[in-house]
Amino acid sequence: MSTSNHRQDPASIPLRVSVACFRWNGEAIETIVYPDGTLPSSPPDPCESLDVTAQRVVKGLFDTHAAYVEQLYTFSYVSTEARETVVSYIALFPPEAEGSVAWKPLATVGPLPERPATVMNYATVRLRAKLEYTAIAFHLMPRAFTLAELQLAYESILGAQLDKRNFRRRMATSGMLEETADMRREGPHRPARLYRYSGRADRSSYLTPSSDATSQESIS
Amino acid sequence: MSTSNHRQDPASIPLRVSVACFRWNGEAIETIVYPDGTLPSSPPDPCESLDVTAQRVVKGLFDTHAAYVEQLYTFSYVSTEARETVVSYIALFPPEAEGSVAWKPLATVGPLPERPATVMNYATVRLRAKLEYTAIAFHLMPRAFTLAELQLAYESILGAQLDKRNFRRRMATSGMLEETADMRREGPHRPARLYRYSGRADRSSYLTPSSDATSQESIS
């Protein structure tokens, strides 16, 4: 018998943390999907925060921390018997990340079951959107990389060709790049300069609660 | 005894939906905070989605739906005995929204306890950010409003003065406004034209899973 003050019991809706993983292999974006179509996930341990759960999930895959982990959205599925609440995360890995589970090119991942599909679709939407105004792409790159490689990563995430000169100028003026002394020679052509991520975020490096929400600026 | 496959029991972490409510009273942004410093909230009913829980929470306050409800972020608090997971929402109301609980100017709300403070701070950060690239502000306005009123709402959320001519041009070119035939006469001066929200979102009207994430555009 449930009154408006005693709505129960929330315990009956399981909570799960689900992680959309991405890696750039130099040619395509890859992800982790299990043979049954599910994503890496776990219920939170009772005494760990959701962020820690997400970190634990990816650490279980590669015994390395992801380069970047961010909460995406919390989905609640109530339409079937298997009710659950899924807190979704996005995790980005450098190309070196290898583990027990195989990476699959995102394009070759067939239609997923409804719930993982919701998470993956939203993850790709956010990844694409964040490319434009944050330094998120650098977490998919190796320590040192050429501008051509960086542009390829952008292009395959955005699904569009970018102008080489505009791209390079944009990167150069963003402050996100540091030139290294090294070059990469490979093939019968001019060697490419290697860059690394400066660690400085793009101007509008966005606002997650972790990054900024503790500031108390008043609204009048 | 918990192995890596049997992490239990998630049921021990209560789930709650917490809503940061905002209204623009013509002079200041107002919010709802209970005397004990908490925000309107409820655990989800077992068979309702989180979005519905949020809607139910605000409907309980005003017996009207909020003009706008959006999920913000899911916080997990594990540092004390009162562990809980809080799915936070932002809800915007038109000035007419009145109910059993009193609106309080946001500026007069003293320091809140840690958990509601986290939610409120992030809500104000997101509200401010979304002003710039979405049509979110219109959900705080009455059906018809003058450009001066709209600008005042923007200014008090942003905490900054805006240039009248630039503001008006920006609004006019955004396609978000519709001119009405009516004017407002009040006081010894030229009457002001009344506008209403066209329903068309600003160009980059952002991507929540509800609005768009079901689209399946591939990443190569």
Next chain:
DNA sequence: GCAAAAGTGTTATTAGTACACCCATGC
């Protein structure tokens, strides 16, 4: 010397910023 990818500048358009005066009304 040629194939292959690296690297580089200019012009045109658009969006944003700064800034000051006339207009319609009530009293």
Next chain:
DNA sequence: GCATGGGTGTACTAATAACACTTTTGC
């Protein structure tokens, strides 16, 4: 007729988009 807020335009600057050739290398 004057006080009050409503309404308007222009010039400058910064960001974005379009576009084609030269450079360095390996073979």
